[in-house]
Amino acid sequence: MTRDEIFSASLQYFLAPIRDLLGDHDVTEIMVNGPDEVFVERGGRLFSTDRTFSSDDALRSAVHNIAQYVGREINADQPILDARLPDGSRVHVVIPPSSRGGVCLTIRKFRRDTLTLSDFVRLGSLSEMAAEFLSIAVRLRKNILVAGGTGTGKTTFLNGLSFAIPADERIIVIEDSSELRLGQPHTVYLEAQTADSAGRGAVSIRQLFMASLRMRPDRIIVGEVRGGEALDMLQSMLSGHSGSLTTVHASTPRDALVRLETLSLMSDVELPVYVARAQAASAIHLVVQLSRSSEDGRRRVTRITEQTGLDDANRYTFRDLFRLDVGRRGPELVHTGEGASFAGELREQGLESEARLSASVWK
Structure with missing residues (x-):
């Protein structure tokens, strides 16, 4: 045995x-x-x-x-x-x-089945239009932050989102405890380690992230940012490693960016608050907000929000592209009518034919 x-x-x-x-x-x-x-x-x-x-x-x-x-x-x-x-x-x-x-x-418990964006549509957690939009955003290498409270399914949704990454890319996955299972053939999984009883052998998320930058990644996926590694992740997003995906505990898109900013300040690099905020504002393109219903326990995407930089008062600005609407047919994620600011990239990358349902978001 x-x-x-x-x-x-x-x-x-x-x-x-x-x-x-x-x-x-x-x-x-x-x-x-x-x-x-x-x-x-x-x-x-x-x-x-x-x-x-x-x-x-x-x-x-x-x-x-x-x-x-x-x-x-x-x-x-x-x-x-x-x-x-x-x-x-x-x-x-x-x-x-x-x-x-x-x-x-x-x-x-470990999920034996891996859900794709299509599965989330089938389960009523996401609309077809929103799923198509997110799939295209991943292919356009947008940096996406999945936010939500404990038990809202952030890791499961991140896994589903990862299926939109092209199969020919090299992906480095970094987690505190290994849960993600990607469908791409060229995926490397790194896992943090705690110290033994003698205080030896500890390997942090931050150490793994720094190591991953030397492993020729096309994409870096961090299961969850919890500490100073947030600064390294943001800086890597700004220096050529775009298309990153990660999760964070937060109840609104604004809280998600503020938490990312706060975590950046936990690094051993002395950083002014306004610099940490500017880096977060420049690096993160989209926030996917998840919640769990207190009535039926169902996990849903409640907002897909574009982060549009800082205003004159150095505050984050946002544009909701999709928002959960409670109509006659029940809760449904609907397009707000707003278009993505990076819509021009769709034509530049030759992906216009992919936007069959979400064309209005790419106007």
Whole structure:
């Protein structure tokens, strides 16, 4: 048996109380709040279950089994663990004393199917017109920022957006925890690493990003920007590596740009605020805003917004190209009537025939 097969077998034993949930394709996330409380997410909504672990020690044993597999430790001195199961599912653990109520284990399950923009249209998360527009924008090498709150499907949508990248390009994917699965044949996946118990072996997103610039990328995709690597990413966008895609936690397009600006200031480069803002304004072309409905749990694109630079007061300016409208047929992403400022590039690149549904956006 291979190492992964041995671990999978031991995992089946230690996680027996939730084993059927791990195999349930309708469950997207499992949340264990101590041995007696297990919740799941189905269809974007949370549900309580009757699953329990026999004791706190049984739950701790499962957690230590996972830590052993990834070669890390979890204890009172290191009470937080990020790991990945053999199938790619993402695991996050917090134990006492950092977790007052006992061991907290969260498993975000790995999607075996990869969704394209057409799938998002079929699911009602995106309109056909908007999907065509985004596909063309990717081919025109626009830098696109996917924004949304926790659990809105940013990574899944980023993956779908990536399918619009031409198959002959070399793509470097950088993630904190590997989740993206691109369809292009020439894709290189880089993953950050945490330090071992001796504080060695840590590899940050920023280090990987700097390494990727020396790997002859046509495109760089960063799963999520969380720190000072935002500055390196913005500067690379401005220095020839256009067509980048990434995600950020933010509830509006303006918040997304402000957060990117703030993250840039977290780098070890002393940068005036106005310079960070100017770089973000010059680098990011489009913001795709996602949200999750509190009523039905459905994840939707609520806005596709062009970022149009800074005004005289040094504030970001925006133009909504698509906006979610609640009409008689329910929520629908509709064209606002505004045209993209980079519409002329469509003709320059010979892609006019591609704009069959979205021609009005390219006017």
